[in-house]
Amino acid sequence: MKNKKKVITGCALALALSAATMTSFAAAAYKTPAEAVSGITGKTMDEVTAERKSGKSYGSMADEAGKLSEFQQAVADIHEDRLNEKVADGTLTREQADAQLAAIRERQAACDGNGTGAGAGCGAGRCSGNGMGYQRRGSGNGSGYRNN
Template sequence: MKRWEKITATGFMVMAISATGVTAFAASQYNTPAELVAGITGRTLESIVDERTETGKSYGEIASEAGELDEFKAGALEIKKDQLAAQVEAGVMTQERADTIIAALEENQINCDGTGSVGLGKSLAAKFGANGAGMGTGRGGSAERGSRGQGMKLHGGSCY
């Protein structure tokens, strides 16, 4: 009987380690859109932030001009998913709400051109208010987060 207990215990340890490894692998390696653009374009974070500040271009536009829009959209979606997962884990929002936001983001990425405002259509605006109002990332004051701190701020109604 002790042999089966050891085998079972070993099996559970392997499953736990595997699950942790998959979760860590799935998480984005970037925390912000600026870090993402710097990483996928091979530029410095400072040069990306400077370009955005000086030109007013969105991070998506900068990535698009470098020929990396698809990679940017995928990475930006992973960043949003990570932020939503953290909010769900902290009890700030429900998994159902997070799933609804992720589905809307995925739907709107189809028409996204990197400018931060194209492709919004009716889905996000109808579900969450015009320009993503009240959909803050949960950082900062309550006005940014909305009354309950749920959701994601879609800068200017963006599709990422």
């Protein structure tokens, strides 16, 4: 009887740890803000795309679902992954990447999900950004227009 309890307890612990690990990997798996909104809110990518085309920002979609902070963390993770890639390939120094990530997190702190892009860090449309991905024009960090 004692051994049976130990086995059941061990299995339950292993299951809980693997579920927690899967959740951690799932959060880091987002490659775009659209994927993040879809995964966090439970909406399909088609629904997210349709709402985005109608003018709604990803931040406002997350905010309406009560998941703005989770969305902001996912977007910060996306940017952090991209910055780490740039450090690895020698495009940026670690200090530059850390400074850009700090700026992203600072803008997110002021973000209310309304999508204005006025320094909020998760706004819609054309807001000047750090140049990480989604650029339509320009080159390099800090130039061009972001297409969030």
